[in-house]
Amino acid sequence: xxxxxxxxxxxxxxxxxxxxxxxxxxxxxxxxxxxxxxxxxxxxxxxxxxxxxxxxxxxxxxxxxxxxxxxxxxxxxxxxxxxxxxxxxxxxxxxxxxxxxxxxxxxxxxxxxxxxxxxxxxxxxxxxxxxxxxxxxxxxxxxxxxxxxxxxxxxxxxxxxxxxxxxxxxxxxxxxxxxxxxxxxxxxxxxxxxxxxxxxxxxxxxxxxxxxxx
Amino acid sequence: xxxxxxxxxxxxxxxxxxxxxxxxxxxxxxxxxxxxxxxxxxxxxxxxxxxxxxxxxxxxxxxxxxxxxxxxxxxxxxxxxxxxxxxxxxxxxxxxxxxxxxx
Numbered sequence: 662x663x664x665x666x667x668x669x670x671x672x673x674x675x676x677x678x679x680x681x682x683x684x685x686x687x688x689x690x691x692x693x694x695x696x697x698x699x700x701x702x703x704x705x706x707x708x709x710x711x712x713x714x715x716x717x718x719x720x721x722x723x724x725x726x727x728x729x730x731x732x733x734x735x736x737x738x739x740x741x742x743x744x745x746x747x748x749x750x751x752x753x754x755x756x757x758x759x760x761x762x763x764x765x766x767x768x769x770x771x772x773x774x775x776x777x778x779x780x781x782x783x784x785x786x787x788x789x790x791x792x793x794x795x796x797x798x799x800x801x802x803x804x805x806x807x808x809x810x811x812x813x814x815x816x817x818x819x820x821x822x823x824x825x826x827x828x829x830x831x832x833x834x835x836x837x838x839x840x841x842x843x844x845x846x847x848x849x850x851x852x853x854x855x856x857x858x859x860x861x862x863x864x865x866x867x868x869x870x871x872x873x874x875x
Numbered sequence: 876x877x878x879x880x881x882x883x884x885x886x887x888x889x890x891x892x893x894x895x896x897x898x899x900x901x902x903x904x905x906x907x908x909x910x911x912x913x914x915x916x917x918x919x920x921x922x923x924x925x926x927x928x929x930x931x932x933x934x935x936x937x938x939x940x941x942x943x944x945x946x947x948x949x950x951x952x953x954x955x956x957x958x959x960x961x962x963x964x965x966x967x968x969x970x971x972x973x974x975x976x977x978x
Contacts, residue, residue: 696955733894743930747880856927856932
């Protein structure tokens, strides 16, 4: 059975082995991503432990409501992504496209809210660089907090943009009927990537928005 | 195929739990728990991440080899964070002479 499925590459025994291999490779990539973001988190931890008061001051200036809404939006997008993978396993072309499209819409909503927040921070003089004009307590250390805020959320947002690009590719291929009940590996692999990006935000939200609130 | 298809109600249950945990982490951030605020926030985040990994990412149904890869990856993350912080958090408590004192 399936010994000559069109998606089966000649160096694999069968589609199951091919899927295992793809899954393992994707996880190897995601581990490099975990360690990449891990470096940013380690830097954050070092400076947070050196300047806890300044980080609390910086964090207090972030909008918990917008950050919270974005958390909800991103978790919703993970649900729609999981459902897209579910329907991909069933080979239901229309439903794959619908849920992938919903995932893109939610991802775009996240980036839109992020853009509103960034604009506000730039106008408030909190963007690190020459335009940094905050002169309250711990000004220099608050600048460090905002360097972390922009680099960590910026790197996360870049991953979202790439994710939306990948989802667009999936939609095009799904409409061509590339994914069936026998073969839907790309949908599942890009799903893993999307969930990973969600996990990064699950940590960024409390570490950036919720410190020093009590 | 090896795909273990999870019923959609599992996804909705996980989604609902993630929403509740998000609300909880916001609520608890406004309670004064002292140093425990960070511990609680990171515990909730880790619980949420674990749910996403196990169910949304299907790791609960993955092969043992995949599990080994993932555990090894997180082990290295823990090494990165723990060894870095074991340095920075103990600098004042160690009495080793600083390099510039020796010159």
